[in-house]
Amino acid sequence: MLFKDKESAVLDIGSGNMTLMVATKTMGDYCRVTFEYSVPYEGIRNGEFVDEENAKSTIKKLFQRLREKHGRLKKLYVGIPAEFSICRVVNTKIDQIKHKKVEKVDIDTLVNSGNPFVNDSEKVLISADPIYFNIDNDDEKYIDVLGKPTNGLNAHISYIASEKIVYDFLKQTLKENGISDIVFLSSPKSEILGLFNTSTRDVGAVLVDTGYRSTSLIICCSDGIEYLFTFSVGRYNIIDWISKGLDITFEEGKNLIEKVDLSFNPTDETYSINSNGFLKTFSCKEVKDMTVECIKIICTYITKCFDLIQDTRVKNKDLYLTGSGLDFHGIESCMANCIGKPIMKVYPNLETNYKKSMYSRIMGLVNSAIKSNN
Numbered sequence: 001m002l003f004k005d006k007e008s009a010v011l012d013i014g015s016g017n018m019t020l021m022v023a024t025k026t027m028g029d030y031c032r033v034t035f036e037y038s039v040p041y042e043g044i045r046n047g048e049f050v051d052e053e054n055a056k057s058t059i060k061k062l063f064q065r066l067r068e069k070h071g072r073l074k075k076l077y078v079g080i081p082a083e084f085s086i087c088r089v090v091n092t093k094i095d096q097i098k099h100k101k102v103e104k105v106d107i108d109t110l111v112n113s114g115n116p117f118v119n120d121s122e123k124v125l126i127s128a129d130p131i132y133f134n135i136d137n138d139d140e141k142y143i144d145v146l147g148k149p150t151n152g153l154n155a156h157i158s159y160i161a162s163e164k165i166v167y168d169f170l171k172q173t174l175k176e177n178g179i180s181d182i183v184f185l186s187s188p189k190s191e192i193l194g195l196f197n198t199s200t201r202d203v204g205a206v207l208v209d210t211g212y213r214s215t216s217l218i219i220c221c222s223d224g225i226e227y228l229f230t231f232s233v234g235r236y237n238i239i240d241w242i243s244k245g246l247d248i249t250f251e252e253g254k255n256l257i258e259k260v261d262l263s264f265n266p267t268d269e270t271y272s273i274n275s276n277g278f279l280k281t282f283s284c285k286e287v288k289d290m291t292v293e294c295i296k297i298i299c300t301y302i303t304k305c306f307d308l309i310q311d312t313r314v315k316n317k318d319l320y321l322t323g324s325g326l327d328f329h330g331i332e333s334c335m336a337n338c339i340g341k342p343i344m345k346v347y348p349n350l351e352t353n354y355k356k357s358m359y360s361r362i363m364g365l366v367n368s369a370i371k372s373n374n
Contacts, residue, residue: 007034008369010077011062012187012362013084013170015044015234016212018055020062022070023366031370033354035070037062043213044083045232047163056173063177076179077369079187079361080126082209082216084166087228089131090114093154102135102145102153110155123161127186129224131156143202143222158224160186185368187361188228192220194364195322195346204317208302208343209361210325212236215298217305219314227314229305235325238294245290246282248275256282260291263330292334295326299338320346324358 012019022035041058042050049055066073092114097106107130117123132141134154145153162184174182188209196205204221213234219227235257243253252275259271266284273280306314321335321343328334335343347355348363 006373007073008077008366008373009035009066009073009075010079010185010362010365010369011059011174012079012365013044013081014211014361015081015083015214015232016040016236017043018058018062019362020066021362021366022066022073023370025370031366033366035066037065037069043236044081045213047083047230048166049169052169055169056176059173060177063179072178075181075183075373076174077183077185077365077372078170078174079185079190079365080160080162080166081187081361082218082228082230083214084163085126085186085188085228086117086123086161086163087225088116088159088161089224089226090116090157090159091154092157093152095152097150097153100149102148102150104146106153107146107155110153111157114155114157114159116159117161120161122164124164124167124184125159125161126184127158127160127189129158129189129222131158131222131224131226158226160189160225160228183369183372185365186225187365188216188218189223189225190368191322191361191364192218192225193223194348194367195320195360196220200318204313206314206317206319207346208319208321209323210234210298210321211323212325215301215323215325217302219309219317227305227309227311229308231301231305233298233301237297238291238325241294242287242290246287248280252280256287257291257328260288261329262288262292262334264288291328295331295334296338298326299335303339315341319343322346322357322360327357 007022007024009022017038017040019038023031023033026032039058039061042054092110111128117125133145135150136152201220201222207218209216211234213236214230214232215234217229239253243250252273255273269284270281271284319341332343332345347357348360354363
């Protein structure tokens, strides 16, 4: 079996699962997924793979399955997650432009001249995107300056780089699995492009993406990212804390929190789970209260990130939530009470069967890959 010309393959590296997906563009803004395979692994913690050998074997499983069920691919798009990314925003300028109107070469010159990672041997540039421009030292901000008359051009540019050690590890591992044509994408950038339309991005938005082992805070403006934070707290930690608090196994805790509804105000009701053929019951109120306390810890980390920014503009940006880590009914009100700001749940709009928060990152990568491939 061979890949079709318009099919795009992406590898999404999550903090608890790796997923390989193949999709092709259909009508409008939709796509059709033709292959999907996800494998849980040891994951990412504190900005590195918990077990590199385990990560290698997981990648091998993904591509073995792909060859068996779908065929060999020609090109692979790999998302570099926020955990392995560094974001820098640089102001750079051209004092004199030889021609009267801004051309693409002028913007390319600005982007290339401002690269903060050019002399950093431990980083590899993944993406560079102008957030806004100023013309002739004017304070007015422009999103698009192509064709505008000017003698000088300033730019506020977002650069995202990968840790080179991770970049080289992935490239070598994929090569060992027969993949040599690789395009690296920024997962957080692809995610915001897939979730938010142009008008929302131009105003700016704050996205909280909570996964299995980590949470990312992405603050975007236009097509770039202004601030990027990650911390190693996710759904795994909520399960672990509750399991220890109730003196039950991790698997029992996992089953238990899947029943939690934060919009429900229980009194004497109980949750029941199967434990080796026996039913165990727990107070709904106690489990809910423990879950809320765990969510408060994650919200404290988010608030600390905001405090580090010290940018008053950020406070006025809308706050959104995605990812599978905090996928509880009623989570919006709970987090709004903790953070003191309304929060809205978002999910991808590319393919009907994938309109869930857990698919936000990978469908963003699919969106970027399809646009690059067409």
